[in-house]
Amino acid sequence: MLHTTANGRQHPRPSHLGRPGRWLRMLAAALLALAVLPLAQAEDGYELWLRYRPLEQAALERYRPALAQLVLPAGNETQRATRDELVRGLGGLLGQAPAVADVPSAAGAVLVGTPASLPRLAQLGLDLDGLGEEGYLIRSLDLDGRAATVVAANTDLGALYGSFHLLRLLQARQPIDALDLRQAPNVKLRVLNHWDDLNRHVERGYSGQSIWDWHRLPDWLDPRYTDYARANASIGINGTVVNNVNANAQILTPMYLDKVQALAGVMRPWGIKVYVSARFSAPMEIGGLATADPMDPAVRAWWRAKADEIYARIPDFGGFLVKANSEGQPGPQDFGRTHADGANMLAEAVAPHGGVVMWRAFVYSDEEPDDRHKQAYTEFVPHDGEFADNVLVQVKNGAIDFQPREPFHPLFGAMPKTPLMMEFQITKEYLGFATHLVYLGPMYEEVLRADTHVAGPGSTVAKVVDGSLHGHALSGIAGVANIGTDRNWSGSHFDQANWYVYGRMAWDPYLDARAIADEWLRMTFTADEAFVEPVLDMMMASHQAVVDYMTPLGLHHLMGRGHHYGPGPWVEGGPRADWTSVYFHRATRQGIGFDRTTSGSDAVSQYAPPVAEAFNDPARVPEEFLLWFHHRPWTSTVASGRTLWDELVHRYSRGVGQVERMQQAWAGLRGHVDAERHHQVERFLAIQRKEAQWWRDASVAYFQTFSGLPLPEGEAPPPHSLEYYKSLEFPHAPGDTQ
């Protein structure tokens, strides 16, 4: 009913509130209106998981006595942000915000702060060691004979994070009467990568334009920027790279730095540092230099001066993200230098200010490689140990490019002297864009829990990324954002879950994907168990579904060219073989799959021996990666006892079937969730169903031309000819590169 504004800001109380007579009349009118008007507010998804709708009565009765008073400082921007969020959140959830007081004076006080900011909290002798600069504790305790709750941290930011945690407990209806929680992030840099161009186009964006209104910055600060910062802070994201890795050097000009500075000012109270993607050739393009050679003193001086200029504007600037010598981007190799040379030059420029360089390992040479899978490893491993202390090498989760499912990237564990950042893609470039319901939690979890075996069993990717395996203090994780100007931010309601799970796993890579989905559902939709359980099942099964209907059994890179929309297993020709589908699936009359065994490209040998041995053996390789590592005969037998061909068709159809089950489950939930979101999800599931069928039919029609085998019993033939599927064109599909 009554609620804060959709953009989450608080407004000064309207002046007419001072006139009780009118006020009461309006209230009376509102009450009358209740009798005939639908109870409605915009359920358009703008509020994300920070909806703060009133809890049901049982929860109110439980929580209200324990949350009767807020004791917290408001002396700086982060403290005020914390206070305002708690007032907004508790006010919404409880129907009434607790009174704010300077000192605890009643039962149910909630103390939020640091020993420095809140003297009463300093007196409690809390053990804040080990919480670091971002951790917090939440504890129920007795304060002068009255029950109280403390949210304590070493920093204001820690207290903010703890406050969001407290709100989350309420949103999930968790008990709060005997709290004893300690949390600190496992990963230091938890950043979003925006592939946003300066003209507001978003590469691989399916949710509208870039939220950065560059043209009107710095003069107009869209309130949405604040809501973006709130949402990120609520899940622990502490950095944002605001422009595309395919970077435009103009971001480094004073005109744009004015704009970046303005954004940094909005982000700062919420603990979010701003980074920019730097174009390696910027000294030539905007600096007037004849070279961008990282060993050239003038180039080094230019970058140092540029860093100084940036830090003079933005003292807490995060640093640079760089895509160099990859897909046509300039880089140190253009000047006969190494990736380490390039990264270290930039690192030198930002080091005096505490900045970092995130150097992407997504590279492949201009010449066609024998196996693109191997290239990042080949290029980077020799330089392990050469990178400056403030450089992280940012590695995609798999060796190809954010495919529906990839084995973990062999670089993880292979560069022990270098902090390796994980780069996940949140936007669903290869996973059905924003219309397909695909929860990425299980995919992230699968990669993070994968065991590299580089230091014996248990050497998981998560331990590489969080620095614990090789003892790095610097650690990071990046997610390619799915955020745009669409009212619901992510293009669909369920894609909000991917932003959410990314942030939660960046904070703690050991979290459970299902548990995160559970909390997200309760915060975003409803705590109604009749809704949560079936939808959890839908979400958890959704990743396997899309793998099945797009790229089963380890197939990969089968999508339409350029825009990556829809099936394109027939894609061939063009500028380079490793941008085609036929390069990757290698289907012949005899069989299908990319032989990466020791007899093939030998990509398997980039993994530690126990992993390499398993991947190398068609009998031991996990079946989901069978055709990733092996070229197998159509008539060979797989675990199910089916032939490979039958299993392939079976999996395509199984994926379609799973979408149908999601449709049925969702249809049964009408009435458990607002009609507005129910309708959109329902329509999007219908699109997903149609497109899953299209993927299945087109792929089966195509691969059947190789296998020459009949469809298994009961499998419907594709309704159109292969030529029909090949003829479809989508020149304006969203998200393509510009």
Add this chain to the structure above:
Amino acid sequence: MLHTTANGRQHPRPSHLGRPGRWLRMLAAALLALAVLPLAQAEDGYELWLRYRPLEQAALERYRPALAQLVLPAGNETQRATRDELVRGLGGLLGQAPAVADVPSAAGAVLVGTPASLPRLAQLGLDLDGLGEEGYLIRSLDLDGRAATVVAANTDLGALYGSFHLLRLLQARQPIDALDLRQAPNVKLRVLNHWDDLNRHVERGYSGQSIWDWHRLPDWLDPRYTDYARANASIGINGTVVNNVNANAQILTPMYLDKVQALAGVMRPWGIKVYVSARFSAPMEIGGLATADPMDPAVRAWWRAKADEIYARIPDFGGFLVKANSEGQPGPQDFGRTHADGANMLAEAVAPHGGVVMWRAFVYSDEEPDDRHKQAYTEFVPHDGEFADNVLVQVKNGAIDFQPREPFHPLFGAMPKTPLMMEFQITKEYLGFATHLVYLGPMYEEVLRADTHVAGPGSTVAKVVDGSLHGHALSGIAGVANIGTDRNWSGSHFDQANWYVYGRMAWDPYLDARAIADEWLRMTFTADEAFVEPVLDMMMASHQAVVDYMTPLGLHHLMGRGHHYGPGPWVEGGPRADWTSVYFHRATRQGIGFDRTTSGSDAVSQYAPPVAEAFNDPARVPEEFLLWFHHRPWTSTVASGRTLWDELVHRYSRGVGQVERMQQAWAGLRGHVDAERHHQVERFLAIQRKEAQWWRDASVAYFQTFSGLPLPEGEAPPPHSLEYYKSLEFPHAPGDTQ
């Protein structure tokens, strides 16, 4: 407080409404919340002028008894749309929707319908003659001894229009107890032109992406489409051209026609026909023909078949808009044929289905003309009388291109045998984009009221456009839309007024710009007189302000190249002279202005003699067009007694000063309007102030290099050098062509 959803749709009543206990508890919680939470709902502009917030008590007491019961049919989509809008609108405004009944049974009944749809209405003997297919009457009368109101029309659409009128009366707090209104539109086709590309880029768009989500059409019908239709219907717009006049032939392929058909289905209940911009060379690009020659039988057959295909999908399809042989677009002249040949071929294709062709007169040849001003007239007047009956020639308001102020286009009145559509630009390509507060009502009014004198005094442009001057039954007016995906639709709150005034003047070109602004303000912001009066003054002065600070005294085409952002009076060179600024201002050491007199390009002679004589005489030409028609010495004297140079500088500064006064007025209105919109308008006015100053400073610095004269007493010198202003670059300014 309680309100309909922001997107204006009604939702099924949530199931928990059936549980009164919980309901009352939630209500109680809401009442408690009132004590501590700001009274707030999203004032983000999404609802446009259809906000329907509860009226103040005095108005409620006046209106409620007169609006106690709604009697109206709901047998088809338009009738249901009418009913839903009245329930939504009256429910919001009155706090309670009137009961809906089949027959009037109480005092205060409102009967809405046609004699065919509502038998009781047929018995009243109302005079519906002359209302046509879209008109309506609203009358207070006595019904069986009880006061009642009827909204009656010959068609369901007329009743819908009348219902919006009734709601508007309430929003403006007009008396409704003795109504006797009759309204019918003066202009038959009242259409928006969307310059929207199929990739969602909007040419000259400053409000986000295209609202048409082509990629997800036809499967996903964004609820926004319905709200778009509602808003347009509320002001009488009855057509929409969904794609850019710089057209892509793909819109005519089956894949896109599926999408257009889906949009037409959303628009239909609201009386809005869908049109598309047709690319003249489509038969070659998507039809496989070797030519697009309009005299080629195969080409003619292709278009007939294409029209048949479209009408099979969309029986009420409006027709085609064509930009041909202009700015590189293909057209009949490519094949040695005339505009009439091209238009008539398309007209022949749509004529059997009742469609029309809107053929744009915005043409200029590939060769540089002596005066671009003259070209449309020169090309089109010889063909007057050659166009088919269902062709309209669509003429921009002035002869150059939507400049801040232009004299009316000489074609108006010059083609008596051809229906001429007016083409206004609503999006502010040359008027400060979406950040400048410029109300276009006075500009539209100025053009519509201009007297062409072609049939003696009083031969106004409005009479040409509405067909009354030359007796055309077919008439039309087009507005280039300023609508995009921005939450507030138009990029700024005040630009909504330009959409509104366009629609209102399209319905009735004789309406008063100030009166329209007055009603818009009351509907959109508040009826608080302390707010309305000063803001009305701001709006009414705003057009002259932008003319002053951009293009005073008849100067034109002085903006930055390509994106048209900011001042560029120095623009020269490039592909053709008439795309430069120097071509148009012709400044020299001696003077400034384009000599279009009989001694110059003789463009004046394209106007009727009384007009031509006045324009030709520097002493009689309206001073606002002085330099449009005359090259004048810097030291010549103008009406104020100042020299031309001094007057020029004076007007630049006067424009800046007016923006400052708008800032001051707006600052004083804080508290009279919600904080959210107040803040954005305040920030945008600050941008306008900054950019107005920039225009003034850059222009003065530039023109002073010609005049060589000192600035008048009291005028501040530009703070930067001319070279500085010339050095500024904005490669990513929005809205450029692609």
